[in-house]
Amino acid sequence: MKCEDFLKDWGEGKRLSFRKSLAFILHWMRCRECRENYAFIRKLSRVLKGEEWADEAFFREMRRGLVEEGRKAGVFVSRPSSSRPFFTFPRLLVPLGGVLVTLTLALAFFLLQFPSKEPGASFDYGLYSWDGVVLVSQLDSDELRALEGELEGAFGSCPSLVYSLSITPWAEVMDQVSANSRLLAPLLMEERSERAAGRMEEV
């Protein structure tokens, strides 16, 4: 039997049966020519496949030319741009993403700015939850500090009011605030009257 007969099935791209594989291996072990043929084919295959001589510029130009040729011959349908819907999902994704990012940044900026704790400054103070913004009261910085202290007592230690409120579920915040409202209200009243008395003395 000729060596190439053993490679016949390989040439056909078939899988060898167990019997054939065994025969092939036995032959392979004995036959130098067969091994050398196979090694040579592998080597040639590496050489032929290893090249990368084709240059991309030529291919690009060729494709462009072919498409042009096809257009001239009327093979390709050129779709009018108006027939395509402009607001397709991927196209909408970009502006929507932009709007979302802007809103997030604006909110983050707002939260970082707030509250300013300059003494005597008066500002609207909001309790933030994931559901929205609720204006609790108009407090000055001392009142705010007092409120912070109260809420800190209610919620445990927290670095900042905004932080502690923003991560606490809204329902829980409301429960805690209403539970402490009796304590909170006299405290604020006291502070206000003390300050008013101080101002009177200065005058």
Place this chain on the structure above:
Amino acid sequence: MKNDGELISGFLNGSAEDFEELVRRYEREVYCTALHMVGNREEARDITQEAFLRVLKGLRELKDQRRFRPWLLSITVNLARDHLRKRSFGSWEDDFAKGTFGGCADEAFQRLSRLQEREELLNLLFLLPPRQRVAVVLRIYNELPFKEVAHIMGCEVATARSLFWAGIREMRRRLGKRDEV
């Protein structure tokens, strides 16, 4: 990623993008097959271009879309054969000697450590008679089974197989001779 059948269907419906993708998928294989057969870069480019032009004109007539690749390769082989027929047999040897082929291969060759072996093997391939060379390239580079090789070459499977082995034996013989020298 679309398969060949989907790209062909797209092309038949008038999509230039699908046709372009189909060309992109096979341009390198067509070009290299032509280059291995004619041994000249410029001619390989002409053949590649001509082959895809024929695809553009004739794809509608292809009955079985699964046979696209063998069909494309048979166009390439026929064009390469025509090119070889048109010029004298010696001219490609001249091209090779002048370095046309070697020159274009330089870019790739530089990346390979075994430069001499590559040149030697390609030289041996180009010393084969065209039919043997076609059989060797289709079988080894394009990895086609002998049935396909025979179909493309327009001969019997046994003939394709014997042309292939004759080519391999001849190359090995010449390689052995050189080694002896």
